Amino acid sequence: MDRRSLTTASTFLPKLKTGGEVGSGELATHARKSQPKITSANQRTEPRRQAMKVKKVSINNKRKEFSVDTYSGTAYTFPYAEADPRPDSRNRIEEVFVDSELGNEAITYVLNSGDEGSIHMEQILEYNEDPNYMADLLTYKLTLEARQEIENSGLSRRQIAKRLKTSVAQLYRLLDPANTSKSINQLVALLHILNCEVNLVVNYRTGERAHRSC
Numbered sequence: 345m346d347r348r349s350l351t352t353a354s355t356f357l358p359k360l361k362t363g364g365e366v367g368s369g370e371l372a373t374h375a376r377k378s379q380p381k382i383t384s385a386n387q388r389t390e391p392r393r394q395a396m397k398v399k400k401v402s403i404n405n406k407r408k409e410f411s412v413d414t415y416s417g418t419a420y421t422f423p424y425a426e427a428d429p430r431p432d433s434r435n436r437i438e439e440v441f442v443d444s445e446l447g448n449e450a451i452t453y454v455l456n457s458g459d460e461g462s463i464h465m466e467q468i469l470e471y472n473e474d475p476n477y478m479a480d481l482l483t484y485k486l487t488l489e490a491r492q493e494i495e496n497s498g499l500s501r502r503q504i505a506k507r508l509k510t511s512v513a514q515l516y517r518l519l520d521p522a523n524t525s526k527s528i529n530q531l532v533a534l535l536h537i538l539n540c541e542v543n544l545v546v547n548y549r550t551g552e553r554a555h556r557s558c
Contacts, residue, residue, distance in 0.1 A: 397465075398442045401441065408423060410451060412468055423471075426467075428461055436456050437453050440453040451463050487526075487531060494519070515534075518531070
């Protein structure tokens with residue numbers, strides 16, 4: 345089998361009128377007019393660490409962004425430009441709330457037109473490049489690569505576990521995308537056994553210096 349090089353980039357009640365804020369404790373009931381559209385990719389496949397809950401959300405029309413406070417004490421912003429449907433001066437946000445129907449893990453907003461959209465905390469974390477989220481995302485992507493390479497290798501799980509000097513049960517835990525407690529070292533060792541190299545590319549932020557390889 346040819347040695348493969350993998351490059352990794354370091355890579356939702358009461359209505360709230362415009363200008364206010366609302367907390368999750370106030371959202372016992374809310375009759376939704378229609379199913380809201382969740383911003384970003386149609387099928388989100390990012391890693392799931394213990395879910396981060398939204399405490400309250402407000403809007404800032406001057407800065408054109410949502411302000412989101414979490415129960416962990418961290419506050420984030422999310423620009424209107426990244427939302428779908430996108431609020432603008434001709435179709436403003438009429439209400440916004442922490443969505444209990446989505447486990448308080450997302451915010452939902454309603455525009456003057458009646459269109460609804462929802463933004464999940466994972467999207468907010470990704471936009472803000474939260475360090476813990478980005479680390480989980482890197483681990484998740486390496487896990488998917490390892491699973492694919494195992495399928496391509498023709499080796500049994502038992503053979504791979506033996507080469508990795510671990511148990512089959514531990515190998516299955518390592519290959520579980522939902523497991524965020526695994527280390528990158530373990531995944532790199534597994535990919536090495538599968539005849540793959542992992543190359544890390546560190547990118548400077550957009551508009552700054554060019555990227556460099558490590």
